[in-house]
Amino acid sequence: MTSETLIRASVLGNLHSLLASYGLAPEKVALLSGMTPADPGDETALISQRSYMDLLHLCALETGDPLFALKLGLRMVAGDLGVLGLLAANKPTLRTAIESLNEHFRSYQQGADIAVEPVGDGLVRLTYRVGERLTGGLEADIDLTLGAALAFFRRFFGARWRPREVHVVYGPVAHRKSLERVLDAPVWFLQDANGFTFEERLLDESQPGAEPQRATALEAYLRQIHAASALEADFVSSLRIFIVSNLAIANVSAAAAAADCGMSLRSMQRRLGSRRLTYERLVDETRRDIAERLLATSPLSIAEIAYHCGYGDPANFHRAFLRWAGETPAAYRRARLATN
Known part of the structure; x- marks a missing residue:
């Protein structure tokens, strides 16, 4: 669904x-x-x-x-990708970052595949395939993704890093020279996957600024969500899992939740009402549960926790937490650290 x-x-x-x-x-x-x-x-x-x-x-x-989407992707930072981006940014090497992205991205987008494939002569190719792509805006979607991937690589290897060559599934474009100039690499069109080629030795270089402890906490959090998704069949539990999985991208509207459950919005509201629940209450309770758990057990900053709970503005998260717990997020964290 x-x-x-x-x-x-x-x-x-x-x-x-x-x-x-x-x-x-x-x-x-x-x-x-x-x-x-x-x-x-x-x-x-x-x-x-x-x-x-x-x-x-x-x-x-x-x-x-025509390169607007590519340039937008090149401006992206890890935090723009939510939990997955922060996880990748804190992995010790490029290889482990890509492995984590592939493992968890498949759970979030069915049919998607991120892989590193050997091409010989000490080179590998990072590829990105999606089973069902948008029929409209295909070129912009690919360019945005390529730009974001290049921005991520340049976080590792510096602003002047360039791939050996770039592959795209769409056909030749009139602005090919401009495209190659911005990418700083030759572009091959009508390929079987989107991606770019680079030296294999780069996969095991250390990532500057990585915090493995933070990566461990984020990965455990994601795996807990996926494990719960596989085990929980109860209607309310399924809704909670949907909320947890989508808070960071704000995909938690009642209509989206109902569609994910394969029912109309009215049917979902009626089933919740029979249990004396509302969808809004479930979202609020789930946000509180995530906030309390992350404040007590993770090294994430309060601003990062606010984001994972679906709050773009930490001030709104601060007010919500005061309502839930009667104290600020910082005070709650200090009290739990003192207890432990």
């Missing part, structure tokens, strides 16, 4: 700063795309992945730059 992927509008900050660099007003593009000017700063505003791709297409038209 799947539901349409939703994206928190507040993550479009990089998009708006890039638009501003072209001399365009972000508010204008927001209105043209069907968003209100306030949406980009509103953690409760959601747009579908389809709308996001349409927005990228509109940005390319407004800026006159």
Whole structure:
């Protein structure tokens, strides 16, 4: 069972700063795309992945730059990818980072595959395949992903790092020279997978700034979610698992939850009502459970915990936690550390 992927509008900050660099007003593009000017700063505003791709297409038209999506991807940082990005950023080597991404990304997006394949002469190729891709916005989707992957590699090896060659599944484009100039590598079109080639020895180089203890905590957290998903069959438990799995990307609307359960919104509300529950209460209780567990057992900062609980603004998380526990997140953490 799947539901349409939703994206928190507040993550479009990089998009708006890039638009501003072209001399365009972000508010204008927001209105043209069907968003209100306030949406980009509103953690409760959601747009579908389809709308996001349409927005990228509109940005390319407004800026006159067919490489807009690629440049947006190049601006991404690990935190933009949520729990998975933070996990990868704290793995000791590139090899272990890619292995973790592949293991957990498959659980979040069915049919997706990230792999490292040998190509000979001491080279390997990072590939990214998805069984079902968007039919519209395909090129923008690929360019955004490639840009994000290159940004991640440059976190390891420096801003001047470049791949040997880049592969894409789409056909030749009129702006090929510009594409190769931005990627700083030759591009091969109509390939069987998207990705790029690099030296195999780089896989085992140490990642600067990695915190293995943090990676261990994040990985244990993700595995706990996946294990629970496999074992829990109860309706309410399934809803809780859906909420936990999607809080960090803000895909926790009641409509999305109902679709994931294969039922109408009204049917879900009726079943919850028979147990004297509401979906809003489940979301609130799940957020509190995650917050208390991470504050007591993980090395994550309070801002990071707020994000994993679905709060883009730590101040909103602070107010919610005061309501739940009668004390601030920092005070709660200090008390648990003192007890332990």
